[in-house]
Amino acid sequence: MRMREGSQRRICSGRLLRRALFAILDTTMTSNSFKPVDEQLAYLKKGAAEIIPEPELRAALEKSLKTGVPLRVYLGVDPTAPDLHLGHTVVLRKLKHFQDMGHTAVFLIGDFSAMIGDPTGVSETRPPLTREQVDANAKTYLAQVFKILDPAKTEVRYNSEWLGKLSAEAIVRLCSHYRLARMLEREDFRKRLDEGHPISVHELLYPLLTAYDAVSLKSDVELGATEQKFNLLVHREIQREYGLPGQAILTMPILVGLDGQRKMSKSLNNYIGITEPPADMFGKIMSIPDDLMWLYYELVTDRTPQQIATLKQEVSSGALHPMDAKMRLAEEIVSGFHGPDPARKAADNFQRVFRDRQSPTDVPAQKIPVGPPKKLIVLLVELNLAPSKSEAERLIKQGAVELNESRVDDPRADLDLTKPVQFLLRAGKKKFLRLIVE
């Protein structure tokens, strides 16, 4: 808390400082001098779903080129879960693009708004998060966000900074700037109303309070996923009500999850977490439907549209096997989060385990002490290879369990733990464990 205020004060000390800083950067680092507007726009438009309104973004870019003042571009994220997944990185990557073009990237952590809960796309009121959860999540978020954004060039803000201080009077005034009918236009609310699902009044406040973020930040551009469009438009309108020009809006498509159907999300369990180990990440990418890989190329790699088109051409002409194209994709993404060597290793391991049907090179090992023989079922549960004994029994009956590379058929099998040995256990397609008895 204390640290946060300190850093904010430094940032807040204003345009002057920022301008001075940029003057220095301009003379020392050519990458920070602005590129021609068309070039910037082309780069910024890559993969974007919608720019509202595009002429305004262009005009803003032109103005910043002329005055040398970078645009203030922000992305607000509510720290509702402790981990980011690939879906979150789509829009983060876009923020990075603005950063690459020399503009000011503001990463806004919605520590206050997370306690209200974004009603977007949900069919019921979310349980509000506690302060502790929000703080813990915010911390892990930042560490992950900086795998993509340049920490030195990112302005990190928390919306409790201003929302926490709003008086009841200020909130009433804020609310007076928007109409109920407009609010109920949004599909989430209408649907919930139609279907007889509850809507709590505080949920109506979400777009308004986050609009106050845009007012406080005096942003020129706000980024978000397409599903955020309604919120972003409210932000723009409210900014105008407060006498600001009204930010431009750039939305990014939703990343489809591993099932190839629905949006990537943790609750649907079709996600790839950005902190997942290289092997898991690699395997998950390989499991997406082939058609989906092109979207992934576009949204979660740094390939240019031309490069992607070429690759696609090669696959459709038969010059490149779709699986190889997907292997490249997987390696590229893994490399971005873990580095090239672990990515290479993950690729090799994938080959070995799934193509050549061998056990992986490094199987996680677990030691257990010598003791009386134990039921395999019990052991599977103790080693976290199965959630319950019933499930473990089922796995064996279904032929999913292997001991030293040969299938176990007897659900009542015991494992001899009376003398020091090693076992290679497999439960299902993905779970391997080396068991060391000593």
Added chain:
RNA sequence: GGACGGGUGGGUGAGUGGCUAAAACCAGCAGACUGUAAAUCUGCCGCUCCUUGCGGGCUACGAAGGUUCGAAUCCUUCCCCGUCCA
């Protein structure tokens, strides 16, 4: 405040006294087929015990009580949600 409707497994949703650990679908898991693709097919899909059997026990249909040999199903009270009226 009143009238009416509703709350079922991870989700949707059937079930109005025993044949219901609860239809169907989705999700998930396993096997087959593959490129760990996808699609498809087959099986599984609360926990637990053993003599692994269409076996026993326990827990479960918003909550708590009650009626009954027997309750998701009937009764009472409470909590929650919606619609309409005020």
